[in-house]
Amino acid sequence: MRAKLLQENSFSEQFAEVVAGFGLDLRITPDGSRCPACNGLIRRVEKEKISDKVSANTLDSYDYFWICSNCGQVYWMGRMWRSMIRIVEEVKERLKKN
Numbered sequence: 859m860r861a862k863l864l865q866e867n868s869f870s871e872q873f874a875e876v877v878a879g880f881g882l883d884l885r886i887t888p889d890g891s892r893c894p895a896c897n898g899l900i901r902r903v904e905k906e907k908i909s910d911k912v913s914a915n916t917l918d919s920y921d922y923f924w925i926c927s928n929c930g931q932v933y934w935m936g937r938m939w940r941s942m943i944r945i946v947e948e949v950k951e952r953l954k955k956n
């Protein structure tokens with residue numbers, strides 16, 4: 859296991875250091891990702907099939923949903939997702955400047 863001493867302060871600066879230091883790929887796509895809760899494979903699921911698992915408000919607000927094939931956790935591109943995308947975009951900007 860490789861380790862890296864981080865010099866930067868903010869999260870996105872540290873993240874940029876890690877990405878650059880380890881040559882990581884910054885694409886984010888839920889298809890083929892792993893469930894953060896159980897590490898099961900996440901796959902796209904039709905809205906109708908998860909209508910009993912999320913609130914009516916969420917169902918109305920989003921078109922695309924994913925489900926963990928192991929624990930059944932449902933995911934959508936909500937607030938957490940958007941903040942993750944924002945961090946990734948920040949990191950990409952930082953990497954361009956370096």
Ligand SMILES: [Zn+2]
Pocket residue numbers: 893894895896897898926927928929930931
């Ligand atoms: Zn899971």
